[in-house]
Amino acid sequence: MNTRTATPSTGKVAFRMEGSIAVLEIDNPPVNAGSHAVREGVVTGIAKAGEAGAEGAVLLGAGRSFIAGSDLREFNKALAWPELPDVIATIEAAPFPVVAALHGVALGGGLELALGCDYRIAAPGTMVGLPEVSLGMIPGAGGTQRLPRLIGRSKAMDLICRAARIPASEALPLGLVDALCEGDLLEGAIAFLAAAPRPKRLSRALMPPEETDEALEAAAAAALKRGKGRPNVVEAIRLVRASTQEAGPVLADERETFQKLRKSPEAHALRSLFFAERRAGSVAGIDPKSARAVRRVGVVGGGTMGQGIARAFLAAGLPVVLMERDGAALETALAGLRAAIEGQAGKGRITEAEATARSEALSGTVEADGLAGCDLVIEAVFEDMAVKKQVLARLEAVLPPEAIIATNTSYLDIDEMASGLANPERVLGLHFFSPADIMKLLEVVRAAKTAPEVLATGLKLARNLGKQPVVARVAEGFIGNRIYAAYRRRAELLVLDGARPEQVDAAVTDFGFAMGPFAVADMSGLDIAWAMRKRQAATRDPAARYVTIPDRLCEAGRLGRKTGAGWYDYASGAAQPDPAVAAIIAEARERAGITPRDFTAEEIQHQLMAAIVNEAALLLEEGVAVRASDVDVVLANGYGFPRWRGGPLHWAAQQEAAALEADLNELARDVGHGHRAGPVARVLAELDTGNES
Known part of the structure; x- marks a missing residue:
C-alpha cells in the first residue's frame, strides 16, 4: 500500500493511512486528556488499521502534547468501557507493531x-512521568508492571513514588524510550518503523533487569520515607516488587488496587486540590493575554528574602538587577547570590553552564537609576511602612510608566503604601514565601487601584517562575498570614490554658502538617511576629485575651533557632523542651488566674482547625480571597497543610456538621471577648470540592 488514505475523525482520534502505516492522531484540546472518547477512538483506530492491512501504526498527539494524563473529571464515577487497560490490550493484540510518538x-x-505500545520515540524536551501517587492513587493501567520491566524495579519505584517527571533525554538511557526524534515527529516514527524489522514487543512479557536486593530495599525504604507511609505509596512499592512475577495476575491486582484507591477520601481530596490549583491562577474579568512582557527585573533589598526572590527570577532565565543601600551591602548580597548559585552547581542541581548563565545575568546597583531598564521591580526591604513608601516613591521617579512596581510585604497595607504615588494602578503585591526560590506559593495581591493588565502580568509571571499563584485582596496578612495568625493565636491560648508547646506541635504533625506552630516560630524567628504585635498594640482591645508568653520569650532573648533558644532549647542541635519556658508559661497562667486543664491530641487538632476554618470564612466574607478553594491552595502550598486532606475547607466539608459546630462554639468560648464568628456553614455549602476543570 503506497498511497495516503483518510477516513473521518473517530471522536477525538483521527485515523489515516500513510502508505502502509496507520496514523492515529489524538486531538482532545487543550492537553489531550485521556477521556473516554479518546480511549474509544484508539480502539476503533486500531481496528481500522487491521481492516486496512496496516503493517504498523503510529500513535501521536495533536497540539502541544501527547497525552497529559487521564481525564480526572471521570474519576468520581464508574469508568466506561473501554477503560485504559482495554485500550492497551487492543494495542498488544494488534498483529502489527505500534509506535507511540511522544x-x-x-x-x-x-x-x-x-508503555503498552511496542516502541516509544520522543521529541527532545518531552517530559514523561507517572504522577498518580501525588493524587492519592497508583498507576492503574500497567504502570507498576511495564515500567520496571523496562528500566528496573528500583528506578521504577523511585519514579512512581516520587511522581517524578523526567525529560526524554533522561528516559532514553533508562530504556523508557527507544529513540529521540529531532525533526518531524510523524516522519521520524514512520522512518523508525521502516529502518529495521520491528516485531511486536510487549513490555509486559519482559523480565526486569537484574539488580541487588540491597538496591531494591534501599529504594523501597527511601520511597516509603518520602511518601510518609501513605497507603498508596505502600501499594505502589508492593506492586513494583511483584513485577518479576507473571504479568497477568499482577496487572489484575494493580487494577483492583487502583479502583479502590481512586474512590478513597484521600484521592478525592487530592483531586479537589488539583482542580483548585488550576482555578486559582485565573480571575473573572482578567484577560491573560493582556499581561505585559517581563524581560528584566529589579529587586530592592539584598537580605535573605531579596536574595531568594533574585534566585527565583534567575532560575526562570530572567536577568536581575539587585539594588542595595550602599556598596558594602551590595557586595555582600551579590557574593551571597553567587555562592548560592555555585553551591547548586556543586550539588548537581544545575549544570555549570546554567550556573554561569545565572551569574552573568546578575548585576547590582546602589542607585535607583540603575533599575530604569527593568520591566518590573519588587521591593523586599524591612517591613516598615515609612521605609516601603519611600522606596516606592523612588521607583516611580525612575521607572518608565509601563514598568510594574511590586512589593513583597507580608502584612502591610498596600493601598496605603501606594497612596502617595501618581500612578498607583501599576502597583501590586507579590508575596513570596521563604525560601523564595523553593516555596511554591506566590500570593498575587490586587490592591484597590491595581490595573487589570498589571494583575494579569503578576499571574503570568508566577507561572513563568513555576509558582502556584493565588490572588488576594489587601488585608492584614492577606490570606495565608491572616489565617496563620489566627491559628498561632489559638495554639498560644491552648498553651496558656494547659497544653505544652511540644504537645501542640506533636498533635499538629500527627494530623499531617509538616511542622507544628512552635517549631515553625522558632525556625522563622519569634521577633517577626513580635514586631507585628508591637505595631498592633495601640489598637488592641484591652478586654481581649492576650498571651504574653511569646513576648516574654523575646524579651529574654529567646528568638528561636538563630539565638539557640525560643519555645525550645537548641543547645544539642535538636529542639528540646526547656524548663525555662515552662517557668514563663507557669508565670503567665498564674498572672491570668488560669488553672491549667488537660487536652487530648484530638482536641488540640480540632481547635486549631476550627481557628483556621473560622478565619477563612471571615476572609471570604470580606472578599480578601476570590473563592473558598483558594484558601485550600494557600494552606497546602505555603503552610505545610497535608495535601492528602485536600486543604482546611475541604477537610471541614467532610466533617459532621454538629461536631464542627461544637468545635467552633468551643473556639468562641476560649478566645472570648472580641471573637468574630465567620459564616462557616455558608462557605462550606458553597465550596466546590468536586473534580471538575
Whole structure:
C-alpha cells in the first residue's frame, strides 16, 4: 500500500493511512486528556488499521502534547468501557507493531498507554512521568508492571513514588524510550518503523533487569520515607516488587488496587486540590493575554528574602538587577547570590553552564537609576511602612510608566503604601514565601487601584517562575498570614490554658502538617511576629485575651533557632523542651488566674482547625480571597497543610456538621471577648470540592 488514505475523525482520534502505516492522531484540546472518547477512538483506530492491512501504526498527539494524563473529571464515577487497560490490550493484540510518538508531555495514563505500545520515540524536551501517587492513587493501567520491566524495579519505584517527571533525554538511557526524534515527529516514527524489522514487543512479557536486593530495599525504604507511609505509596512499592512475577495476575491486582484507591477520601481530596490549583491562577474579568512582557527585573533589598526572590527570577532565565543601600551591602548580597548559585552547581542541581548563565545575568546597583531598564521591580526591604513608601516613591521617579512596581510585604497595607504615588494602578503585591526560590506559593495581591493588565502580568509571571499563584485582596496578612495568625493565636491560648508547646506541635504533625506552630516560630524567628504585635498594640482591645508568653520569650532573648533558644532549647542541635519556658508559661497562667486543664491530641487538632476554618470564612466574607478553594491552595502550598486532606475547607466539608459546630462554639468560648464568628456553614455549602476543570 503506497498511497495516503483518510477516513473521518473517530471522536477525538483521527485515523489515516500513510502508505502502509496507520496514523492515529489524538486531538482532545487543550492537553489531550485521556477521556473516554479518546480511549474509544484508539480502539476503533486500531481496528481500522487491521481492516486496512496496516503493517504498523503510529500513535501521536495533536497540539502541544501527547497525552497529559487521564481525564480526572471521570474519576468520581464508574469508568466506561473501554477503560485504559482495554485500550492497551487492543494495542498488544494488534498483529502489527505500534509506535507511540511522544512530544510535550506524556503523563499518567498517557505514559501508561505509551508503555503498552511496542516502541516509544520522543521529541527532545518531552517530559514523561507517572504522577498518580501525588493524587492519592497508583498507576492503574500497567504502570507498576511495564515500567520496571523496562528500566528496573528500583528506578521504577523511585519514579512512581516520587511522581517524578523526567525529560526524554533522561528516559532514553533508562530504556523508557527507544529513540529521540529531532525533526518531524510523524516522519521520524514512520522512518523508525521502516529502518529495521520491528516485531511486536510487549513490555509486559519482559523480565526486569537484574539488580541487588540491597538496591531494591534501599529504594523501597527511601520511597516509603518520602511518601510518609501513605497507603498508596505502600501499594505502589508492593506492586513494583511483584513485577518479576507473571504479568497477568499482577496487572489484575494493580487494577483492583487502583479502583479502590481512586474512590478513597484521600484521592478525592487530592483531586479537589488539583482542580483548585488550576482555578486559582485565573480571575473573572482578567484577560491573560493582556499581561505585559517581563524581560528584566529589579529587586530592592539584598537580605535573605531579596536574595531568594533574585534566585527565583534567575532560575526562570530572567536577568536581575539587585539594588542595595550602599556598596558594602551590595557586595555582600551579590557574593551571597553567587555562592548560592555555585553551591547548586556543586550539588548537581544545575549544570555549570546554567550556573554561569545565572551569574552573568546578575548585576547590582546602589542607585535607583540603575533599575530604569527593568520591566518590573519588587521591593523586599524591612517591613516598615515609612521605609516601603519611600522606596516606592523612588521607583516611580525612575521607572518608565509601563514598568510594574511590586512589593513583597507580608502584612502591610498596600493601598496605603501606594497612596502617595501618581500612578498607583501599576502597583501590586507579590508575596513570596521563604525560601523564595523553593516555596511554591506566590500570593498575587490586587490592591484597590491595581490595573487589570498589571494583575494579569503578576499571574503570568508566577507561572513563568513555576509558582502556584493565588490572588488576594489587601488585608492584614492577606490570606495565608491572616489565617496563620489566627491559628498561632489559638495554639498560644491552648498553651496558656494547659497544653505544652511540644504537645501542640506533636498533635499538629500527627494530623499531617509538616511542622507544628512552635517549631515553625522558632525556625522563622519569634521577633517577626513580635514586631507585628508591637505595631498592633495601640489598637488592641484591652478586654481581649492576650498571651504574653511569646513576648516574654523575646524579651529574654529567646528568638528561636538563630539565638539557640525560643519555645525550645537548641543547645544539642535538636529542639528540646526547656524548663525555662515552662517557668514563663507557669508565670503567665498564674498572672491570668488560669488553672491549667488537660487536652487530648484530638482536641488540640480540632481547635486549631476550627481557628483556621473560622478565619477563612471571615476572609471570604470580606472578599480578601476570590473563592473558598483558594484558601485550600494557600494552606497546602505555603503552610505545610497535608495535601492528602485536600486543604482546611475541604477537610471541614467532610466533617459532621454538629461536631464542627461544637468545635467552633468551643473556639468562641476560649478566645472570648472580641471573637468574630465567620459564616462557616455558608462557605462550606458553597465550596466546590468536586473534580471538575
